[in-house]
Amino acid sequence: MNPWDENTVRRTRFDYPLLVAVVLLTCLGLTMVFSSSAVLAQERFGDSLYFLKKMMLYAVLGFGLMYLVMHIPYYAWKKVVYPLLIVSLLIASLTLFSGWGVTVGGAKRWLALGPITFQPSEIAKIAIIIFMAYSLEKKSDKMDRFTIGILPNLIIPGLLILFVLMGKDLGTSFVLALLILILLFLGGARTKHLALLSLAALPILYRLVTQEGYRMRRVLSFLNPWSDRYGAGFQVIQSFLAFNEGGVIGKGLGAGQQKLFYLPEAHTDFIFSVLGEELGLIGVVLTIGLFLFLLYRGLRIAAKSPDLFGRYTALGIVVLVGVQSILNMGVVMGLLPTKGLVLPFVSYGGSALLTLLAAMGVLLNISTYQKADTPPMFQTGARGR
């Protein structure tokens, strides 16, 4: 008794190569987290394995969660779109306005529930993706109308973005805004509308950057890091140094020196620099290759998904991973101004990894549904193996 039409939809095995890419990226992440955090962990907690242990725990939990989510039919998420949004908003407001919010470095980005600290913006990402997929599917034939196709998609996620912004997390807000914009684009919104929307966002962005001194300094130091070598430009110069020291084959795993407190946030935001120093260009190419492959599989899954909700959910996940990874790499290589963004799968961060692996579970579930008219050579997953 299947709830779908057997003539148009076919079940297959999940997309095995995608899983392999996810596992490889997570393993790379664990390795780099250990290498980049061991000294810091020894110093701060007296246990060089401190961060590795936590990250491993999250990875195990994350893969468990992924396995669970893999077995939930993706269309079931449609039913929880609004509860998910409400929960996200609730958690975000709790973080901001209740005593459970944890302030780190002037930014309220974490929610502490007992021993667990959680980053609400991670849930917001998933909630926005599912909401957008739901909304884009529902309005798929009215996307060229601004008031119906675009405006609702701005108001509800916009509220979430506002909350994230209030937590002083410009980076994540930017990612979310970009996610919405790209999904609208892929959902068929008119280019003119999107262009106007972007133009309208520019003054806001300008205001946001200029009202906070540190953001302005970051932007200025991005434009010329050498002008303030020991101040705002320090981070990015140390990052350059890491890549420069790495060369083709790198210094070898664990042999990097930049993580010894030269690089800020070596195990989170700047983990890619440590990777560059220790594994060299080879490691950089390998990492980019893994991301590209993962996103390629994601796009295939999206293209073959039998309905628009599946398609847009898959696309949303691809956009999220793609945008975050490109922005993070761009920042550590000095192509973009510094912002607090992590590299998906690789950087240390529990909630981010859990969310990502859960999202991969969703993606893997979508991969088990295919349009019946998909030519055999494009079919995802091997059948009857």
Place this chain on the structure above:
Amino acid sequence: MSIRFQDPGKARQTRLQKRLRFFYIALCLGYFVILVRGVTLMLQDNKKLETIAMRQYRAAIQMASDRSRILDSKGQEFAISVPAYSLYSDPRDVENPSATAQSLSNILGISKKNLEDKLREKRKFVWLERRLDSEKMEKIKKQNLHGIYSIKENMRFYPHGKLGGNVLGVVGVDSKGLAGVELAYNSYLTITHDSGIYLRDARGQIYVTPNAEEKTTEAGDVYLTLDKNLQFFAEKELAAAVEKSGAKAGIVLMMDPKTGEILIMANSPSLDPNQFDRADFNAWRNRTVTDIYEPGSTFKVITAAAALESGVLSPREKFYCERGALQLANGHVINDHSPHEWLDLSEIIKVSSNIGIYKVSQKLGKEKFYATIRNFGFGSKTGIDFPGEVSGLLRSVQRWQPIETGTISFGQGIGVTSLQLLSAFGAIANKGVRMQPHLVEKIVGKNGELLYQVSHSSINQSIRPETAIQLTRMLQKVVEPGGTAPAAFIEEYPVAGKTGTAQKVDSKTGRYFEGKYVASFIGFAPAEDPRLVMLVWLDEPQGAYFGGTVAAPVFKNIMQKALHYMGVPPKGSSQEMIVVKKDFPSSEAVLVQEGDQFKVPDFHGVSLRQALKATGYFPVKMELKGRGRAILQSPEPGAYVSAGSKIYVEFAPLY
């Protein structure tokens, strides 16, 4: 429950497909840009970045270096390396610079302002004080100050303080030799580490990678020719003599004339290299090689040598000594200490007659005199392995004034160093062969490999052996009754030597100071087979100022002790000799030298006290355990060991 999949319209579908492709291309482009950026960042040489890297990682290398030991000829430690703490600050972590500076100032004794300035610097690493003792370090740790850290460094330590300080020299805070042997042999004493090993992190803390290994190829323990025991005794005697005579400064030098090994090099005032920064400027230099003075009467021996060597006079030829005063043609008057009439060369030396030696020099002629002076090494550096040696003042013979041959003959108008004089007398003691004086015997690497071994080389044959023997006989008379230095006479070892009492020259006026003298005695013993040549020199003794009264007794004390210490067999038999013999172990448990090796005796049943003496003065170490009588030994009796090896003996009580 049923679900309805919506199929988008055909036209919209192709548009969406296009947009998807566009997105995928944009994504790929994004990664491509990053890849290109990565390639340029990682593969292009970037001088700017490399300079920063070098600076920030490696600034700590040199201060992390360690130094090997300096030992005496028997392997006793003169200078060692001990761990100490160095205090630094990361000013970014300092919460209250003023209060922190105040509490540090109380402990360190550095001015508060000085410290506060450092704590306010916009850097992440500032030295506050290098090489603290652990006591101060403990106090600072208890204060629990933010932003104040310490690291372990190696510190040069001289266990005996001033002993040999002027010879050993000084090591700066960065473990670099700044003076003395520390400077001369700096490359051997510096234990360098591979450049990749000592690195520092962003906070300036030093971390060591696991493959840290010391390079042992270059560095090694430096064995001096000095003997710590002799040096100690000499410094004690010298200090006492300086104190007693009220002299400004003093020198004792001792050398083995057959090898050129310097056994004693004592200075007063002397430098404590542990606290060189607090030392008086006067105490810094090693006067034996840096200070020039007019030798005075000791130089008459050189004149006598030249006269005998040239053959212009027979040893029996007598000179009229004018009853103590000789007026020269230019009006100058040469005086003798006491009036004499007819003296031969030997007697002139014995009573140190200026007029006599003047007449000898006139007969000798300046060319031959000058040649002998040069042969003895005056006017050029001895070439000792010590930094800062000077060559003295000797004008070339063409520029000598007519009177100069005469004045130089009794040691005026020429500037020499103590070491030059010692070296010249060494030649007389060594049958005319002048040996290269040296301070370092060998350098032994960490694994016992010999990195350097001095070869005992001669500089030249300064005079003929017969001349040397004749001179020795003359010099023996000096310490006999009626000579100028009976105080230097040693009963069991015949001494040959010469006194010197020179008036000091005022460098400003060029005239002689009234009442400022340099008293010296230089000689060797035992006269027929000299083992040691020695010089005692006292600058501006107050009251009694004659070399024979001030310097000669010091010479006697040290020389006698040294010859005993070295086990030189005394001539004839006297009370003292029996005492000396008693000191030697009477049982068979004594090492016997056979060629380069030493035969190990049977220690069984030997007492600890006897075993301690077993090695005598041979460079073999004893490792003794327990007390009572010896029960175990290694190696076995009759085995041969080489220099520098160890003999292990275990003892147990008999009851």
